[in-house]
Amino acid sequence: MRAARPRRADARRNEKTLLDAAAAIFVTSGVEAPVRDIAAEAGVGTATIYRHFPTRADLIIAVYRHQVEACAEAGPALLASSATPYAALRQWINLFVDFLVTKHGLAAVLQSDSAGFGNLHAYFLDRLLPVCTQLLDAAADSGEIRSGLDAYALLRGVGNLCIGADSDPRYDARRLVELLIAGLRRPR
Amino acid sequence: MRAARPRRADARRNEKTLLDAAAAIFVTSGVEAPVRDIAAEAGVGTATIYRHFPTRADLIIAVYRHQVEACAEAGPALLASSATPYAALRQWINLFVDFLVTKHGLAAVLQSDSAGFGNLHAYFLDRLLPVCTQLLDAAADSGEIRSGLDAYALLRGVGNLCIGADSDPRYDARRLVELLIAGLRRPR
Amino acid sequence: MRAARPRRADARRNEKTLLDAAAAIFVTSGVEAPVRDIAAEAGVGTATIYRHFPTRADLIIAVYRHQVEACAEAGPALLASSATPYAALRQWINLFVDFLVTKHGLAAVLQSDSAGFGNLHAYFLDRLLPVCTQLLDAAADSGEIRSGLDAYALLRGVGNLCIGADSDPRYDARRLVELLIAGLRRPR
Amino acid sequence: MRAARPRRADARRNEKTLLDAAAAIFVTSGVEAPVRDIAAEAGVGTATIYRHFPTRADLIIAVYRHQVEACAEAGPALLASSATPYAALRQWINLFVDFLVTKHGLAAVLQSDSAGFGNLHAYFLDRLLPVCTQLLDAAADSGEIRSGLDAYALLRGVGNLCIGADSDPRYDARRLVELLIAGLRRPR
DNA sequence: AATGAATGAGGGTTCATTCAT
DNA sequence: TATGAATGAACCCTCATTCAT
Numbered sequence: 001m002r003a004a005r006p007r008r009a010d011a012r013r014n015e016k017t018l019l020d021a022a023a024a025i026f027v028t029s030g031v032e033a034p035v036r037d038i039a040a041e042a043g044v045g046t047a048t049i050y051r052h053f054p055t056r057a058d059l060i061i062a063v064y065r066h067q068v069e070a071c072a073e074a075g076p077a078l079l080a081s082s083a084t085p086y087a088a089l090r091q092w093i094n095l096f097v098d099f100l101v102t103k104h105g106l107a108a109v110l111q112s113d114s115a116g117f118g119n120l121h122a123y124f125l126d127r128l129l130p131v132c133t134q135l136l137d138a139a140a141d142s143g144e145i146r147s148g149l150d151a152y153a154l155l156r157g158v159g160n161l162c163i164g165a166d167s168d169p170r171y172d173a174r175r176l177v178e179l180l181i182a183g184l185r186r187p188r
Numbered sequence: 189m190r191a192a193r194p195r196r197a198d199a200r201r202n203e204k205t206l207l208d209a210a211a212a213i214f215v216t217s218g219v220e221a222p223v224r225d226i227a228a229e230a231g232v233g234t235a236t237i238y239r240h241f242p243t244r245a246d247l248i249i250a251v252y253r254h255q256v257e258a259c260a261e262a263g264p265a266l267l268a269s270s271a272t273p274y275a276a277l278r279q280w281i282n283l284f285v286d287f288l289v290t291k292h293g294l295a296a297v298l299q300s301d302s303a304g305f306g307n308l309h310a311y312f313l314d315r316l317l318p319v320c321t322q323l324l325d326a327a328a329d330s331g332e333i334r335s336g337l338d339a340y341a342l343l344r345g346v347g348n349l350c351i352g353a354d355s356d357p358r359y360d361a362r363r364l365v366e367l368l369i370a371g372l373r374r375p376r
Numbered sequence: 377m378r379a380a381r382p383r384r385a386d387a388r389r390n391e392k393t394l395l396d397a398a399a400a401i402f403v404t405s406g407v408e409a410p411v412r413d414i415a416a417e418a419g420v421g422t423a424t425i426y427r428h429f430p431t432r433a434d435l436i437i438a439v440y441r442h443q444v445e446a447c448a449e450a451g452p453a454l455l456a457s458s459a460t461p462y463a464a465l466r467q468w469i470n471l472f473v474d475f476l477v478t479k480h481g482l483a484a485v486l487q488s489d490s491a492g493f494g495n496l497h498a499y500f501l502d503r504l505l506p507v508c509t510q511l512l513d514a515a516a517d518s519g520e521i522r523s524g525l526d527a528y529a530l531l532r533g534v535g536n537l538c539i540g541a542d543s544d545p546r547y548d549a550r551r552l553v554e555l556l557i558a559g560l561r562r563p564r
Numbered sequence: 565m566r567a568a569r570p571r572r573a574d575a576r577r578n579e580k581t582l583l584d585a586a587a588a589i590f591v592t593s594g595v596e597a598p599v600r601d602i603a604a605e606a607g608v609g610t611a612t613i614y615r616h617f618p619t620r621a622d623l624i625i626a627v628y629r630h631q632v633e634a635c636a637e638a639g640p641a642l643l644a645s646s647a648t649p650y651a652a653l654r655q656w657i658n659l660f661v662d663f664l665v666t667k668h669g670l671a672a673v674l675q676s677d678s679a680g681f682g683n684l685h686a687y688f689l690d691r692l693l694p695v696c697t698q699l700l701d702a703a704a705d706s707g708e709i710r711s712g713l714d715a716y717a718l719l720r721g722v723g724n725l726c727i728g729a730d731s732d733p734r735y736d737a738r739r740l741v742e743l744l745i746a747g748l749r750r751p752r
Numbered sequence: 753a754a755t756g757a758a759t760g761a762g763g764g765t766t767c768a769t770t771c772a773t
Numbered sequence: 774t775a776t777g778a779a780t781g782a783a784c785c786c787t788c789a790t791t792c793a794t
Contacts, residue, residue, distance in 0.1 A: 010757080010793085034783075034784065034785085035786085036783090036784080044758075045758060045760050046760075046785085047757095047759065047760070047786085047787075048758055048759075050785095050786070050787085051756095051758080111351055111352040112352075113352065113355055113356070149363070150360075152358050152359070153358060153359050153360055153364065154364075156359050157364040160348045160349050161345055161348050163348050163351065164300075164301060164344075164348070167301050168301070168344075170338065170340050171340070171344050171345075172338075172341050175337065175341065176341060176345040178371070179337070179371035180364065180368045183366070183367035183369065183371030183373075184371075185371075187370075202775095222766090222767065223769085224768095232775080233775060233776040233777050234768090234776085234777065235769090235770080235771085235774095235777070236775055236776070236777095238768095238769075238770085239774075239775080387777085387778065390778080410762080410763060410764085411763075411765090412764090415781095421779060421780040422764085422780090423767080423779070423780065423781070424778075424779055426765070426766085427777095427778070427779080428778095488728075489732070526734060528734050529735050529736055530740075532728075532732075532735050533737075536724045537721055537724050537725065539724050539727065540676075540720075540724070543677050544677070546714065546717065547720050547721075548717050551713065551717065552717060552718075552721040552744065554747070555747035555748055556740065556744045557747065558747035558751075559743035559746035559747030560747075578753095578754095598788065599790085600788075603756090608754080608755085609754060609755040609756045610756070610789090610790085611753095611756070612753080612754055612756095614791085615753075615754075
């Protein structure tokens with residue numbers, strides 16, 4: 001039997017450095033920043049990044065994983081704690097928007113169909129689509145919203161509304177998403 | 189001394205060729221297609237394109253000018269012919285969406301803050317913002333919609349919703365924009 | 377009607393510069409030398425090389441085309457002028473060896489199966505295989521040599537014997553090829 | 565104080581693992597396969613390989629040592645058992661070819677002048693050159709072959725003929741070597 | 753002694769843009 | 774005025790090899 005790998009503690013610390021560096025660069029240059037810039041920020045060779053994160057999608061996922069998970073987990077909680085399913089949906093979407101709006105370039109990349117971001121796309125869908133579907137279904141069942149809107153389309157629409165949300169003070173993605181969600185409401 | 193007119197006619201014909209070529213390439217490869225591809229399609233050297241259209245924004249503007257103008261002009265007309273200002277706004281937005289959705293990559297570039305698209309941004313705003321403002325104001329004045337939404341934000345939000353609208357059958361930009369506009373409506 | 381492209385003269389001169397530079401670098405560093413080195417030798421940007429010669433195989437072919445053609449054309453001439461077909465074959469092979477032995481790394485690359493040299497392989501075969509076949513057949517018909525040796529195998533064997541022929545004074549490719557050709561002779 | 569022997573046994577077993585792994589990888593990916601692949605196959609860190617075999621040449625030598633030794637030892641035996649020295653030479657060369665032809669990439673590396681394979685080159689020469697010289701001399705003394713061919717050149721020529729012998733069904737290295745040896749024969 | 757993480761030098765390739773003809 | 778050749782900056786990615794644990 002083999003003892004747990006001793007280097008692991010070190011490597012994990014290093015990985016943390018990498019993620020911090022990537023996060024910092026993502027903020028200033030967007031998630032498509034050159035690998036070299038990230039490596040430089042981390043004080044590390046480029047290959048080190050490739051070792052830890054073979055594709056850019058892997059890196060992006062790792063950087064945002066905690067927040068995506070938190071968002072996913074918030075769905076059922078909100079459903080349980082909110083007055084109505086529609087209120088839960090609305091709040092959950094706001095969480096998603098709060099997340100996206102602060103991630104320079106992420107929303108843009110999320111809708112890019114360029115191969116290589118496939119994993120990223122898949123990850124977000126994998127984690128968030130079921131949650132969104134659940135909330136949407138609940139709100140439809142309660143009769144609060146029109147039915148017939150795909151959770152996929154909604155997520156993507158919300159994501160799109162977040163593109164370029166920073167870097168333009170005249171553009172208020174949160175407000176627009178609010179309107180979109182308001183528009184979902186079944187007219188009386 | 190040289191006659192000025194005949195040259196002008198020549199140049200204009202040449203420019204037409206360029207625009208047709210660009211339009212064709214934009215359809216197949218998006219508005220960020222390599223300059224070379226466009227030049228090749230036009231049967232022209234790359235420098236010729238730069239002479240006529242110093243920046244890519246200039247070229248894009250020229251290609252879509254007619255349609256943008258038409259869209260701008262449709263605003264007042266719709267306002268005059270529609271039952272209510274809100275109906276006019278809604279139809280006008282739909283016109284804009286119909287335009288954007290069919291222009292591969294245009295919506296994406298419209299929100300790009302990368303210098304070099306500044307002109308493009310400015311042109312669209314210059315032509316469409318007044319129209320949108322007028323429609324929005326009219327609808328606000330009539331009491332049909334909530335006030336407080338900037339025309340700039342609306343235009344940009346609609347533009348964003350159109351990103352990637354082709355190339356993904358599961359995503360329906362028109363529907364989402366409809367919801368957004370529905371959300372504008374003042375709740376009773 | 378359009379006049380012949382005026383730039384062509386210039387470009388051709390430049391191409392000559394490129395070929396000379398490539399040839400020079402091939403001599404010192406072999407035919408697999410970095411594109412950048414060749415560009416530097418030519419005093420040219422790397423992309424210039426790619427413009428003229430999209431793949432490395434194209435460049436190699438261009439550098440050696442004249443000599444390969446000359447070799448190919450020498451075949452029938454030798455057949456006509458030599459005392460016997462076997463003598464012609466022997467002299468032709470010697471020509472081929474003389475060519476290869478002075479081309480650092482070419483023989484090695486000729487037998488490389490790494491994709492990307494496919495074109496090169498094909499070119500050599502296309503030009504030289506028919507000639508070699510003709511000579512081999514003639515010598516077989518005359519009864520001078522054993523039959524049953526494929527021209528392809530012969531060419532490749534000769535090529536292989538030329539690998540590393542420069543850079544090692546103790547190795548005499550010409551002598552070995554002579555022995556190989558001698559071995560072809562039908563024993564009495 | 566530490567006992568020396570038991571460690572030694574351990575190390576030797578470890579080395580065996582390494583050699584087996586290297587041999588396996590050499591078969592599938594050739595003798596220039598990435599160090600990492602070999603380490604992975606052995607279930608070992610890369611540095612472990614460097615500790616045991618500082619250069620790739622050392623590793624290759626170790627992998628094939630037994631077969632090279634066997635080949636070397638076969639020389640005198642063949643000389644003793646064969647009808648004539650020439651027959652012995654011929655059979656010995658065939659043994660060498662059989663060895664080389666089945667070692668993916670070995671023949672190619674044997675003639676590489678890239679520093680780092682110096683050891684390898686030296687080892688093969690050290691073991692095989694005396695044997696080949698002895699056989700060649702004997703055959704020359706018996707009057708069966710032309711004299712004047714260096715054993716070094718012969719070995720290297722045979723090695724070259726074996727390059728790429730696998731991976732191309734149209735190329736028959738054994739046949740060509742046979743012709744080369746036949747060519748050595750003194751003409752009557 | 754073994755590990756496997758980190759290093760960083762290379763090499764290939766693509767365009768936007770300039771410039772000589 | 775038109776041309777299209779040349780430019781060269783940017784990026785990505787792969788390993789051989791070293792080094793801290």
